[in-house]
Amino acid sequence: MPTINVQMFEGRTLEQKRAFVKAITEAACTTLGSSPESVDVIITDVKKDNWATGGVLWTDKK
Amino acid sequence: MPTINVQMFEGRTLEQKRAFVKAITEAACTTLGSSPESVDVIITDVKKDNWATGGVLWTDKK
Amino acid sequence: MPTINVQMFEGRTLEQKRAFVKAITEAACTTLGSSPESVDVIITDVKKDNWATGGVLWTDKK
């Protein structure tokens, strides 16, 4: 606890994910007082075919 | 807001998803008064190996 | 299938939710070919204290 689920577009590199989970975890520890080992971050890579805003899939936006 | 997460079996075409997110978004705007740009729809394609009803995976149902 | 999870701000009336789940379900049936009984819609009411966009809680936006 906390458990943090992140949905983002696919295409981030491993290096970006590595930096992201480290920064998110530090943010949780600093502001909530969590211990690092209690923080789980789970990333879901979402294709632009599978995410719409305003009723339009991102794969169709220009 | 709203953010709408949809889990469905994989296999829908892009054309079906396009129609689906458009229809869902219109439904939200009409009934909740949301503005279209505030509606996110995120689809998760689920394999029949990964979904069970009644304790049986759909890949095993006949 | 599909299972549709909706996160929205709290405060919608029962009448709005009733219309919303009916419209969403019809949208899924029409565009995906689902049977109505296979469509679940689960609403989560989110407080403005618990949703942030751009790093600011909605309770703090003016």
Next chain:
Amino acid sequence: MPTINVQMFEGRTLEQKRAFVKAITEAACTTLGSSPESVDVIITDVKKDNWATGGVLWTDKK
């Protein structure tokens, strides 16, 4: 109802998933009094690149 979403590391065999969903469903029926057909279990396979504990991706743990 209930709807049970399970996030686990990828790599489980179909046989393991088959046994798992059967056991989970029986556990829900026995302890909650649910009927089997009302229990949905949806598995999400997560890559070790996409799950961090303590700020470190599992792909980087030794």
Next chain:
Amino acid sequence: MPTINVQMFEGRTLEQKRAFVKAITEAACTTLGSSPESVDVIITDVKKDNWATGGVLWTDKK
């Protein structure tokens, strides 16, 4: 890992939840080979006003 999210109707007693999370965790350990301490179960209590099947809220079903 695994992390198990359960959505169920509100109204279960603490005793039922206690038995449920114990049984679910044992099921995961037996079938997946997880260690007990690696299994998280998070319950979400859903009101009948907030869950629809077939386009009808459960609060409206007879």
Next chain:
Amino acid sequence: MPTINVQMFEGRTLEQKRAFVKAITEAACTTLGSSPESVDVIITDVKKDNWATGGVLWTDKK
């Protein structure tokens, strides 16, 4: 995008949540290159009656 869902124990103050969503959003912008306005953070407050680790509800742990 990204959309960040956080499950944590209830009891955090509004001030803690305010600092948390700000820090999480900055972490996402810095490491992923997201624009702040594209980052949603949604918090779910979980009761200790509703979260188990190792098969034991946190309300029962000492």
